Amino acid sequence: MSSGELRVLGACPLDCPDTCSWVVTVRDGEAVSMRGNPDHPYTRGALCVKVNRYLEHTRAPGRILHPLRRVGPKGAGRFERISWDEALDEISTRLRGIVEEHGGEAIWPYLGTGTLGYLQGAEGVAGRRFWNVLGASRHHLNICSAAGTTGLQQIYGTAGGMDPETFALSRLILLWGTNTLTSGHHLWKFIQEARASGAHVVAIDPIRTRTAEQADEHLPIRPGTDAALALGLMNVVLAEGAEDRDYLESRTSGWEGFREEILRYPPERVAEITGLPEADIRALGVRLAHTRPTGIRATMGLQRHAGGGTALRTIAAIPGVTGDWRHPGGGVAYSTSGHIHLNIDTRDDLLARPVRTLAMTRLGDELDESVKCLWVYGANPMASTPDQNRVRERLTREDLFTVVMEQFPTDTVDYADIVLPATMQIEHADLHAGYGHMYLLWNEPAVEPPGECLPTTETFRRLAARMGLTEPSLYDSDLDLAEQLLSSGHPSLEGVTLDRLRKEGWVRLSVPQPFVPFADGFPTASGRMEFGPGPAYVPPRTASAASGPYPLALITPAPHMFLNSTFANNPELLRRSKGPRVLVNPEDAARRGLADGQRARVFNGNGEFEAVVEVSGKVRPGVVASAKGHWRKLSPGGATANAVVDGCEADMGRGAVYHDNLVEVAPLSPPAPEAPPPGGPVRAGRNR
Template sequence: MSVTQVPGACPLDCPDGCSWQVTVRDGEAVALRGTPDHPYTRGTLCVKVNQFLEHTRAPDRLLHPLRRVGRKGEGRFERISWDSALEEVARRLSETIERHGGEAIWPYQGTGTLGFLQGLQGRAGSRLWNVLGASRHDMTICSIAGLAGLRYTLGTSTGIDPESLEYSRLILLWGSNPLTTHHHLWKVIQRARRDGAHVVVVDPVRSRTAAQADEHLAPLPGTDAALALGLLNVVLAEGAEDRAYLENHTVGWEAFRERVLEFGPARTARETGLAEEEIVRLGRRIARTRPTAVRVSQGIQRHAGGGTALRTLACLPAVTGDWQRPGGGLLYSTDGYFGGNREALHRDDLLDRPVRTLSMTRLAEGLLEVDDPPVEALVVYGANPVASSPDQNRIRRGLAREDLFTVVMDHFPTDTADYADIVLPATMQPEHLDVHDGYGHLYVTWNEPAVAPPGECLSTTETFRRLARAMDLKEPALYAGDEELAGELLDSRHPSLAGITVDALRERGWARLSYPDPKEFAPYADGFPTPSGKLEFVSETARADGHDALAGYVPAAEPGDGELARAYPFVLISVANHFFLNTVFGNRPALRRRAGGPSVVLHPKDAAAAGITAGDRVLIGNVRGEFEAAAVVDEVVRPGVAMTAKGHWPKLTGGHGPNATVEERDADMGGGAVFHDNRVRITPLPPRGDDSSED
């Protein structure tokens, strides 16, 4: 009997980017655990990923190529060979190019895996799409508005080292729920608390994390920038601004100071729905506590002013001088710390001319309205847009076009796969080679294939190599093997990779990037990568891009007053599900049982006013669409806010989900989505089996 421990990495869209080990006995994966000696993972995985091996063996896993035999959306297919599938895909893509050029092809990639070889971080497949001249896919669904906003203030979107939060004395978890979305950070925070740190959660709902924090503020969704300005107003009133830091390390302070003075506690309370006393209390704590760290997650930038919110939040530790202190500053993403040679993977030099860019969160628009040229071929991988993207109903109409050739590469028959002409079975993480970093830590991880793929599943890289061969493409770079790709990625002179080679990484399975110890690491103590070299309260780059040059506040596009609010009295926010990750695991029976069915949480006052009691079936909707859920009545949400959880598969839970109500509209920066700038009406439905509904 042969037993080995194979190093790997969780591939999912989570900042923790966990290092794991797969126990393999006689060629079969029999156990999975977090890597015991990893400084961040520390031997544990989350409730979702603990069952990953069982997920790879699920009975509904796709194991063979399929061709559609029913109408689009029905999910009826017949099994075909790989040769037949690739021949058809190659022919249809070639015909599309002959009619309209390569831009009529849209490679639609999501965050199903964040790997540099197989997934999003390395833009898997980009070499092929560049050779074909396909449209460029703009990944706008997750964090783009916040990334864009931070770059105006900091010159980068890369924040502080999460492990340095152990040395913080005030931690603001702003729109962040690490107990659900990145629980290893909570362990760092707990160590800080043992040394006296005070933890405040700023979130419209009392999340699992908020319930365990020292303090919780629940502002109205979309008012985070107003709250940040109001807190800074209190800091100024206390005379606690770090004048030396402001003079030496920032640009535009006097102009920003005048903006801060506009947001006194009374105005801030009106904007945010908080009490003045809450604002003053937290502002005074910020004024006197060093170092202060702000951890911001993606939820707060999913509204009309999302980019501005991150831009303004990054100003807070500048006013207090915390950017110069280990354990001080702001954390949104750490992705920029990894200095791998991404360009070598992308090979954008293979593109012979500029091509158009199509936005991930405007899929319906791209399929129904773009016509120069029209999108005639859609290749979806690592994504389930029918369940995950805005304007679900129009997306379905676009995917139902008979003249649209759609290929879906996936592990399971998702709602999106039901619309495919060809479905291609993809390998899962224990079955292929990959390299990962994390956007919530400073480590790089090697994922060694532990077992052979089941059935006829192929990796993303191998699928694209075979497709290139089926299309008789001659570019040698299209046929690079996975180990060669990994070598090109790590062949970098960036100092973060000093001493990190393919052989060394493969042997140990992980490595910390070459940065100082978190206790001593303040990455922007001496300046920022902005045009001025300083933190920019006033950004001429922002002005040139058509934004306010001065950091500030952009309110919701669907505000809480006026005719729209009277017709649709609730702001609907879709939070992370504790048992799913986006729509991954949404088909896993054990996790579905633990998650429960679709629900919407209302404050008791709102429920009483609407005639809704706990357990009632309700209809949540607006002019864009609607979905059904069970009502939960609880004070974890503030009045005027309704909370649901994302991740349910519509086909398994009634046919529609929260994104049926979300408008296909951009945030202020980066083209980000506006999932939380979404007003709805909620009405009770008759009990199931009751035929008394009106005609």
């Protein structure tokens, strides 16, 4: 590194379990390169295909650099530049008027997972102190993991589970509803270490994903039937007499009742429910019965259906039955967030009275006339929220004052009255914790913000001042907020200080390595793993697919080139994504006259979107798949997969049901002509 260069340590802010540590090289005030931090034990020097283009993204021509005011109809995306003083004056006047006339609950602060920072984003509920002073409605961030988190909390007392690094010690690895090589690829290194020692890797997924193709075995399960498979596997464990009776007696409660539930799901019944061969279920059950330790990676995709919370709770029962929680490399890894014990002080005492809670995935229903201001930050609901057509209808309300804090002119920005320019990660300070590893990370700003962009924290400080609010905590600096976060006194934070984080970039939580999370008991009322009452399997809404007008089960998995809707406006990543596509099994394609490369409409009673057909055995008959993340205004037909996704909720936590929807697929254009045979005639103009 030359004498004129700086090496600045930071962290990826995006909604991914890996929360990478990165190193930004700065020359003459400009960020000239970024790489994964080779010293970080989880990042190990590698970033993903998406974040490798992050510096390019910060300098993209379409970046919003100044406050804007709408000058055209809502949805047209026409704005004029205004000053920060003008923006703050207009916003403060409108907010005061709304509070005086309708009360604070008429304001909905709509915060998403665009950044998971504890200062600037979702994990620390950025801005909540400000909203509490105003008495705004509470925002339920249920879009991602709510159902599964609730299910795990019921059985474990926490959603925290395995340290993913201990998968290197596993001898059987079940990658359950998770596409590791696309959504958290750093785990794969630890899986490879386990394989080198003889581990067997099984992918349980409706799609033959990149990960499934690399696994030793792939079980193409029907969407939403995961809990039934878990019960069937445990049924085989019992038939083998391999349950850990000592562990069940000493560390769990409710076993006898749960055992009876397991016995109701023999492999032959589970085969009918899941669509998997009975022999495969028995074989995996026998392997599970006799392989210690078994590590299960179950992430957010499989809980986005009607029985999502139950599914995670039932899968989480497996290591209690087998006793895998005794061993490093055994158990379930869903999210490590439950092991993060920061002091998230949102000052809820500032609320003068209790307020209502509005769920983000119900935006289409709950954004009614009682909401007079929608404040969107870290989110792009026009692209990412279910029931897209209904959401659009609500966002066009002329009586709704909409403010969007953003970096790019997203679908949602088009409906804003005021747009405020937001900084990106290399331009502000933040504190992060991975939900797929055991490290805290500090993000030091590497460069000055471009234009008039401000961090989220600074925007709320300036707005509080403009409104004349006197609550002192509204003006805490970013470093003050970080110190407060680290002040919980929890043993896992022993030795972790802000000075150390800023110097070293990252610090492992103060827990043993290897980490066995429940060695001293579970954080439940009983101190035991609680199987509990209630059903152990809730069928998906798509279970009735064959008998209705929409016979295909649609799932909307994470794309490889975007992260949610972030990067979906990057020209190169958009090109490499090949646009919206729908995977259709050959049997289903033949029945509908669909051909590879053909344009089609995917539709149901909620709406429709257009996609290019990809005829593929990667999905089983009766299932179609189309990746999420595309922007509505950049998609053919002006709609994305969320136009057909229902806004209803899962069984727990008001979770979303992105993978539990029924659709039909029909041709929009004739099939693409077949290429001429080698050596055949060349059509005029073909090579232009």
